[in-house]
Amino acid sequence: MQVCVLASGSGGNAIYVQKGATRVLVDAGLAGREIDKRLRSIGVDVPKLMGIVVSHEHSDHISGVGILARKVQCPVWLTRGTFDAARSRFKGRERIRFFDNDQAFSIGDLSFQPFVISHDASDPVNFVIDDGQSRLGIATDMGVVSKLAFERLSTSDMVILESNYDREMLMTGPYPWSVKQRIQGSRGHLENTAASETLGRLIDGGLEQVVLAHLSEENNRRELALSASESVIASRGLRNYQLSVAEQDQPTPIFVI
Ligand SMILES: [Zn+2]
Ligand SMILES: [Zn+2]
Numbered sequence: 025m026q027v028c029v030l031a032s033g034s035g036g037n038a039i040y041v042q043k044g045a046t047r048v049l050v051d052a053g054l055a056g057r058e059i060d061k062r063l064r065s066i067g068v069d070v071p072k073l074m075g076i077v078v079s080h081e082h083s084d085h086i087s088g089v090g091i092l093a094r095k096v097q098c099p100v101w102l103t104r105g106t107f108d109a110a111r112s113r114f115k116g117r118e119r120i121r122f123f124d125n126d127q128a129f130s131i132g133d134l135s136f137q138p139f140v141i142s143h144d145a146s147d148p149v150n151f152v153i154d155d156g157q158s159r160l161g162i163a164t165d166m167g168v169v170s171k172l173a174f175e176r177l178s179t180s181d182m183v184i185l186e187s188n189y190d191r192e193m194l195m196t197g198p199y200p201w202s203v204k205q206r207i208q209g210s211r212g213h214l215e216n217t218a219a220s221e222t223l224g225r226l227i228d229g230g231l232e233q234v235v236l237a238h239l240s241e242e243n244n245r246r247e248l249a250l251s252a253s254e255s256v257i258a259s260r261g262l263r264n265y266q267l268s269v270a271e272q273d274q275p276t277p278i279f280v281i
Contacts, residue, residue, distance in 0.1 A: 032270035046132030080148035105147025188213035
């Protein structure tokens with residue numbers, strides 16, 4: 025399986041996953057033109073997409089979905105709750121496919137296992153994606169890592185893990201109190217220390233590769249997110265562990281798992 029995080033953060037999220045001829049986007053939260061550009065930069069033709077899978081209706085995950093789906097004429101996969109909350113983004117010409125939030129489904133050679141997450145959206149999910157040989161876990165937009173989420177993620181070979189904010193930067197930063205409360209609430213986003221604790225538990229279960237993601241531009245710094253996770257990795261005595269950070273402005277390298 026090949027994986028590339030095309031963009032990550034509150035300005036827009038999209039993850040490209042490929043197995044052979046099966047090419048799928050998980051979320052498309054950038055302008056259609058920008059996603060097209062970033063896919064081309066890694067050598068992928070947008071018309072070859074086989075599907076777009078949507079995690080939830082927040083605009084940083086869905087804003088480009090309608091236009092891309094109409095352009096490519098590929099199906100859009102989402103829960104009914106996400107569709108209902110995002111209905112205005114669709115024009116009736118898209119090929120919509122529903123999945124239940126706990127029911128696996130397949131697109132070509134990739135199997136998707138959705139799982140419910142603790143986030144302030146209508147019916148939000150993350151996924152473990154399986155190509156028959158390896159598994160990719162996606163874990164962003166979660167206020168807390170539930171037992172269910174952890175169980176699902178613990179089977180992954182690589183995890184794209186939210187490390188959204190530094191608590192002190194959030195609390196002393198410019199956001200209004202209500203927004204601060206939302207971000208750090210149980211249905212908000214994952215803080216650096218919570219992310220690194222989760223990473224530690226996943227490493228203990230055998231996780232070999234992690235990409236930190238959905239870093240806040242306002243309430244986090246790359247070095248803070250990295251150092252929280254690096255200290256957990258160091259405490260296990262691991263050297264050369266595969267730790268990366270996904271960016272807002274440019275795609276990651278293509279990971280092969
Ligand atoms: Zn969200
Ligand atoms: Zn988000």
